[in-house]
Structure formats: structure tokens, C-alpha cells
Amino acid sequence: MTKSLKNLWGRFLFRGKGILPTKRLIVLIIAVSLSLIVVTVWNKSLLFVIGVDTLVLLLSLVDLAVIPSKHAFHFNRTIPAELERGLTYSVQVKIKNLSNRPISYRFIDGLPQSFKKVNPVFGKVEKEETMVVSYQIIAPVRGKYQITNLHFRFSSMLGLWEKQFTVELEDTVKVIPDLTDTKQYLESAQRFLQYEGTIIRKRQKGVGEFAKIRNYVVGDDPRKINWRQTAKLQEVMTNEYEPEHGKYITILIDCGRMMGAELKVGNRLEKALEAVLTVAAAALKKGDYVSVLAFSKDIKMYVPPAKGMEHLQKILQAIYNLQVDANESNYAAVFQYLESVQKKRSLILLFSDVHTFLHEETTLIFLKRLRLRHLFFMIGIEDHTLLQRVKDEPRNVQIAMMKSIAQQQQQIKKREKNKWEKQGLQMIEAKEEQLAIAAVSYYIDTMNRDLL
Structure with a gap:
């Protein structure tokens, strides 16, 4: 495959920059071609055939001429710096349209192939408007990734042509292990273990470092009652111990x-x-x-x-x-x-x-x-x-x-x-x-x- 053919194929795959015909233009050309075949069967003049072809060509060229420049768009990507493996996160892309025409677009973000995402993302942005587009991703493989490109494609006013280009947006993302268990433990250690049928064992009575004095509750060891604080506060208080720190x-x-x-x-x-x-x-x-x-x-x-x-x-x-x-x-x-x-x-x-x-x-x-x-x-x-x-x-x-x-x-x-x-x-x-x-x-x- 020659270099020019590779570049053309890359454009259809959302790579590089260039101008591409849309499905609407292709369908229009096919319809006109079929019509011309029928016209030739009716023995119409050659000038009529040329006139129709010229009209379609001029219409598409006018549509192409008024398509906004790529410089009329500004982009910004917001993605978490750290993603937990296997969890769903939201990525936001801000699109700013500086042109005086509304455009329909679709883009593919340059995420690693291992990421699970929805591609391409479709939408429409009005003239001189800024909008934020969100889509979901899941990162199943840990590691450090560089995200550099966003491939953007937008259509002309009549939708006969599409222009595409690549925007350089630099982001570094770290995919870390799933911290769900860690977060659950930090929220409530006892609930985390009891959920799996395990209960934290009570330590030996009065052994370890003194932690605090608290109100006596049913089930506490009477030998741990702090009689001085009990007499002072006129309610039963008990000492609480915990394992020594610094192990x-x-x-x-x-x-x-x-x-x-x-x-x-x-x-x-x-x-x-x-x-x-x-x-x-x-x-x-x-x-x-x-x-x-x-x-x-x-x-x-x-x-x-x-x-x-x-x-x-x-x-x-x-x-x-x-x-x-x-x-x-x-x-x-x-x-x-x-x-x-x-x-x-x-x-x-x-x-x-x-x-x-x-x-x-x-x-x-x-x-x-x-x-x-x-x-x-x-x-x-x-x-x-x-x-x-x-x-x-x-x-x-x-x-x-x-x-x-x-x-x-x-x-x-x-x-x-x-x-x-x-x-x-x-x-x-x-x-x-x-x-x-x-x-x-x-x-x-x-x-x-x-x-x-």
C-alpha cells in the first residue's frame, strides 16, 4: 500500500487530518447516477446529464466552502489522575465552538486500547457556544499511561462533507489496584470483617496500652472499672485497653x-x-x-x-x-x-x-x-x-x-x-x-x- 493510500485509509479510521465525504453525499451521488442512467434510457440530451452533475458538484463545493476552520474549536479534557482497576469513571471533554455556525461532531479520544470506552462520541454544539461532553471508561489493566491525542470530526452545514483533525491534549493517568476493600475497612473495620463472617476477637482483659476511660456497658469486665473516676463523676466508668502501637x-x-x-x-x-x-x-x-x-x-x-x-x-x-x-x-x-x-x-x-x-x-x-x-x-x-x-x-x-x-x-x-x-x-x-x-x-x- 502506498503512502497516499495509507493516509487516506487513516482518515477513515479517525487518524490524521483531512476532508471526507459523508454517507449523505455518497447516497446523493448514487441516486443522481441512477437517475442519469434512467434519463439516458429516455434518450434525453447529453447537456441535461452534464447539467445535473454540475449542479450536484457545485452544491457540494459550496457546502464545503462554508465549513468552519479547525482553528474555530478549542478543547480541554478532564480525566482523573488515578483510576482504580475495574471501576467506572467519567471523562469530560470541553468543546468550544468559536464559529458562527452550529456543527454536528463525533470524536474518538486517544485512550489506551486496554480501556473500555464508548467510541465514537456523538453530539452537536451550537454556534459560539461551549459545551461539556461526558463519557464513561473502565481501566482493566494497571499501569501508567500517556494520553496525547483527541481525534475530532465535524460535518458541514448540509452534511455532505466532514473535516477531521487531531488535537494534542497531554494527560498522564495511573491505573491503581481496586481499593474497595481498603475503603470498606477504613470506614468500619468490624463491619468489613463481619460481612464475611469474621468477628474481631477481644484481647485479653487489661493487657496492652491504656487507651481511654469510657462509660461502663453491659458485658465489660468489672475488674476494669476505674473507681476513682466512678466516684468523681457519679457514674460507672471503665478503662479501655488496646494493643501496643509501633509494631x-x-x-x-x-x-x-x-x-x-x-x-x-x-x-x-x-x-x-x-x-x-x-x-x-x-x-x-x-x-x-x-x-x-x-x-x-x-x-x-x-x-x-x-x-x-x-x-x-x-x-x-x-x-x-x-x-x-x-x-x-x-x-x-x-x-x-x-x-x-x-x-x-x-x-x-x-x-x-x-x-x-x-x-x-x-x-x-x-x-x-x-x-x-x-x-x-x-x-x-x-x-x-x-x-x-x-x-x-x-x-x-x-x-x-x-x-x-x-x-x-x-x-x-x-x-x-x-x-x-x-x-x-x-x-x-x-x-x-x-x-x-x-x-x-x-x-x-x-x-x-x-x-x-
Whole structure:
């Protein structure tokens, strides 16, 4: 295909600039052509045929001559700087028509191909008027994107011709993990956990840091009554305690090959990142120090420990663009690195694939040494396919063989988990939609029991 043909084809695809005939003009030409064929059958003169063609041509040229210039339009795009993965957002495009003619338009915004959007966007703007057009988008893939162009096309007064051009509008958009679970926890921790059937356990009576004095309610431990304040205020008051603040939480994120396994929505890494942010928010809200380390074959990123809710934004900006690598995870290297950077006792939460981790025999040596100083807990996502195979009815030989292999794999995993847990290394698998719930529940239980 020659360069000129490529440019012409690009115009029909909303690329570049130029002038194009509309469907109305094409239909008009076809109708005139058919009419001329009929006229020639009636033996009309050639001058009549030429006259009709000339009239149609002049009409379209006049329509083209009065079409406004592209300089008569000004544009501005408003799009959120951060989009949560999978959620719907509104993008606004302001169109200012400086010409003295109303125009009908359609445009395609230069969004990444992975975005789900409605294209093209149709509308009409009156003369010397400014209007704001909104349309919805969904970003299913995390990352940082540059949006540079808006492809605009508007028609002439009679609608016989269309002029198109490209407007350069620079915007940078970050697609971050879905923070729905994190927001729900921050709004109400107890309601967030009870929704999934989990209740925050009460801590041991009178253990931990003194928090405040409040009114006594039915169910409180009478041993916690503050008799001095009770006598002073003439109503029963009780002391309230909470876990000690300032503990260290270290979150490890596996970005190896197995974390790319597809789930109902997204993959394992997507769910792990959402759970990581929820746990980090819970710990930071309690006043603990949180550090995050991502790895696969090598260390990908490390956020040093800090406290305060503003640290959550730093963690988010560090992990939002993490991607699955094609390499196997090097657990030994990450534990060696962790020993060098995390000197204080901490709760280590590892988000990884349990099945892969259990077969890393050399990792057990490093974990035994790590266990002397830190608490270790691993959490993964259940293999839905494996569990489904175990539940299948053996209707034929093929299904029976797959069921037998699935049961064997399940028994091997159970045996290996028991071996690791005897060494004090706890691990669980949760459903994909309950991963954040399970991780936060374990963190709260650990804090309430003063295990750290």
C-alpha cells in the first residue's frame, strides 16, 4: 500500500487530518447516477446529464466552502489522575465552538486500547457556544499511561462533507489496584470483617496500652472499672485497653510466574495487591510500622518501614505498576535480603502461591533462621480448579482419573503444609474474594494476642 493510500485509509479510521465525504453525499451521488442512467434510457440530451452533475458538484463545493476552520474549536479534557482497576469513571471533554455556525461532531479520544470506552462520541454544539461532553471508561489493566491525542470530526452545514483533525491534549493517568476493600475497612473495620463472617476477637482483659476511660456497658469486665473516676463523676466508668502501637509489619509480594494464574476477575497478583493495601491500611491505622517488598527472580522494589496513613500513599505509588514476571520466584534470595534490611522483630506476611512455595526445600533453612526473630505467615489463593476436580462425580474413566490426581495433589499439599507448620511457619489458602479479609483477620488476631 502506498503512502497516499495509507493516509487516506487513516482518515477513515479517525487518524490524521483531512476532508471526507459523508454517507449523505455518497447516497446523493448514487441516486443522481441512477437517475442519469434512467434519463439516458429516455434518450434525453447529453447537456441535461452534464447539467445535473454540475449542479450536484457545485452544491457540494459550496457546502464545503462554508465549513468552519479547525482553528474555530478549542478543547480541554478532564480525566482523573488515578483510576482504580475495574471501576467506572467519567471523562469530560470541553468543546468550544468559536464559529458562527452550529456543527454536528463525533470524536474518538486517544485512550489506551486496554480501556473500555464508548467510541465514537456523538453530539452537536451550537454556534459560539461551549459545551461539556461526558463519557464513561473502565481501566482493566494497571499501569501508567500517556494520553496525547483527541481525534475530532465535524460535518458541514448540509452534511455532505466532514473535516477531521487531531488535537494534542497531554494527560498522564495511573491505573491503581481496586481499593474497595481498603475503603470498606477504613470506614468500619468490624463491619468489613463481619460481612464475611469474621468477628474481631477481644484481647485479653487489661493487657496492652491504656487507651481511654469510657462509660461502663453491659458485658465489660468489672475488674476494669476505674473507681476513682466512678466516684468523681457519679457514674460507672471503665478503662479501655488496646494493643501496643509501633509494631513492625513486613509484607512480601511474590511477582513470580505462578502469580499470573487467571482467576474469575484478574489474576493472583491483582488480588494480592488489593489485600496488601488493605492490610497496610489496617496496620497504619493502628499506628504500626509497615514495609513492603516485592520480588520474583530478584528484588523488584522495597518500601522501608514507616507509620502514619500518609505512608499508605507511598506504598500505593510503589506497587501500583507491579507486573507478573515469567521467572520462578527466588524465595531464598528475598529472605536473605530481608535479614539485612529488617533488623527489628516483625510480622512477615508473604502473599504467594502455596503450592509452589511448599516445594522449595532450600527455603526452609532460611525460614528456620528467620523464624528465630520474626513471626512468619503465608497466605495464598485457593486453586479453584483443583477443588472442583476433587468434588467431581466420576461419571467416566477420564473424570475418575482427573479426580484421583486432584485428590493426590491435595494430599501432598496437606502433608507438606503440616511439615512446615511444625516448624512454626503458618500458611493458609483463602478464596480469591476473601483474601483481604483473611489477611486482615490474621493481623488483628496476632496483635490482640500480643504474639509480636
